[in-house]
Amino acid sequence: AGFGTEHLRIYKEARESSSKRFCKPHRMMLVQGDIKYGPILPIEKNGAKVKTYLSSAIDDHSRYVIASKFYDNQEEAIVEDTFHTVLLRAGKFDSCYFDNGSQYIARQIKISLSKLGIRVSHAPVRSGKSKGKVEKFHQVVDKFIREVKLKPVKTLDELNRWWTIYLEEYYHKDPHEGIAEYYQSLNSPVPPDGITPLQEWNRDSRELCFIDVNVVAEAFLHHECRRVDKGACIQFRGRRDETKASLIGQYVEIAYDPLNPIALTISHPSVPTFIAQPLKMSAYCNQKTVLPAAMQTAKPMTSRRLDGLEARHNETKAMIADAISFADYGKERQNNV
Numbered sequence: 001a002g003f004g005t006e007h008l009r010i011y012k013e014a015r016e017s018s019s020k021r022f023c024k025p026h027r028m029m030l031v032q033g034d035i036k037y038g039p040i041l042p043i044e045k046n047g048a049k050v051k052t053y054l055s056s057a058i059d060d061h062s063r064y065v066i067a068s069k070f071y072d073n074q075e076e077a078i079v080e081d082t083f084h085t086v087l088l089r090a091g092k093f094d095s096c097y098f099d100n101g102s103q104y105i106a107r108q109i110k111i112s113l114s115k116l117g118i119r120v121s122h123a124p125v126r127s128g129k130s131k132g133k134v135e136k137f138h139q140v141v142d143k144f145i146r147e148v149k150l151k152p153v154k155t156l157d158e159l160n161r162w163w164t165i166y167l168e169e170y171y172h173k174d175p176h177e178g179i180a181e182y183y184q185s186l187n188s189p190v191p192p193d194g195i196t197p198l199q200e201w202n203r204d205s206r207e208l209c210f211i212d213v214n215v216v217a218e219a220f221l222h223h224e225c226r227r228v229d230k231g232a233c234i235q236f237r238g239r240r241d242e243t244k245a246s247l248i249g250q251y252v253e254i255a256y257d258p259l260n261p262i263a264l265t266i267s268h269p270s271v272p273t274f275i276a277q278p279l280k281m282s283a284y285c286n287q288k289t290v291l292p293a294a295m296q297t298a299k300p301m302t303s304r305r306l307d308g309l310e311a312r313h314n315e316t317k318a319m320i321a322d323a324i325s326f327a328d329y330g331k332e333r334q335n336n337v
Contacts, residue, residue: 021132023061023182026206028093030060031086033079034134035103038070039145042154052159055082058137059090060097062200063176065137065167066090070159076106077258083113084220091210095119099131108222115219116211136178140171172198221255221265228252233279237261241276 003011024030038052055078056068067085071078086093096113098104100122110120123130144166153159175194183190226234228247233240236254243252243266254276255265264276 023178025061027059027061027064027201027204028090028206028208030095030097031057031066031083031093032060032097032131032134033057033082033104034099034131034138035074035079035101036138036141038141039148039153039159041072041156041159043072043156050156052156053078054141054163055079056134056137057082057086057096058134059201060133062197062204063133063137063178064172064197064201068163068167070156070163072156074103076103076109079103079106079109080112080220081259083109084216087116087211087216088213091208092116093118095121097121097123097131099123100125112220116216133178172196176200217257218255220257222258223253223255225251226254234264234266234276236264240279242279243276244271244274246271 034056036054036056038054041050041052043050050072052070052072053074054068054070057066058064059066066089067082069078069082069085071081083096095118098120103109104122113120144163147166148159148162151162153162173196176197177194179195179197179200180190183195224236226236228234228243228250230248231240232243232245232248234243234252234254241264247266247268247270250268250270253267255267256263262278265273266276267273
């Protein structure tokens with residue numbers, strides 16, 4: 001066909017990567033998420049300085065950053081926290097778009113979003129071009145990191161405070177070339193000053209759909225199973241939490257927030273749901289633990305055996321009385337004849 005080897009190689013690579021540009025027509029139709037390395041903070045953690053990581057969620061249409069925050073780790077819990085924030089701030093979105101990092105292919109984030117009716121999709125492997133919007137946003141993050149290094153930032157809270165200011169006062173209010181290019185491709189007029197992410201987000205005709213806070217919180221809880229020991233306690237992350245004596249020997253389900261694993265919600269069919277309390281050791285051992293009535297040794301109020309014999313005795317007497325009455329009836333009938 002006249003194609004050379006180099007041409008065929010480029011053609012094959014182009015087919016395997018979704019490099020064709022796209023943009024959703026309305027906000028909250030697609031939210032893209034990603035993690036980027038942040039600055040190193042002079043906070044001692046296990047004898048070393050802390051490496052920070054920025055987890056962000058960006059609206060595909062408006063390029064508006066719905067949630068973005070620096071963390072001191074890159075575990076999957078920071079992704080869950082980011083999208084939990086998205087749902088609380090802007091409501092439900094149709095689908096999300098991730099790369100194939102371990103944090104984004106984790107089972108829990110898929111379960112949490114699927115419970116809320118949100119579809120999860122992933123970019124092709126080794127295809128950075130397919131997430132061009134996020135990569136372009138990371139260039140803005142690089143500018144911020146260069147600026148914040150000039151500040152004596154020593155805590156995560158301070159770093160996030162400066163990042164929030166940078167987003168709200170610079171990125172969201174600065175005209176975005178990608179938004180202008182999108183409307184130009186549709187032959188729509190673009191203002192001379194351009195369109196900012198904040199303007200495009202606010203002027204969108206699609207209404208935001210908010211979900212009940214409790215429903216969102218429940219969707220992002222982690223669930224595990226534990227067995228209650230003889231002391232009515234469960235083991236969780238190296239500590240012991242007290243439950244109820246009636247659950248001794250039973251398997252219970254615990255639900256917890258990975259970013260705040262102190263509060264454990266205990267569920268079991270035999271008892272109402274409750275919050276487990278950390279085990280506290282008192283000065284004395286209380287040997288008189290209150291047990292459920294079914295587990296207590298109680299003195300019987302009566303003898304069921306004697307009561308049963310008495311009932312049978314009464315039935316026997318009644319049968320004898322009926323027989324005597326019938327015999328008298330037979331004698332009386334003979335006399336009449």
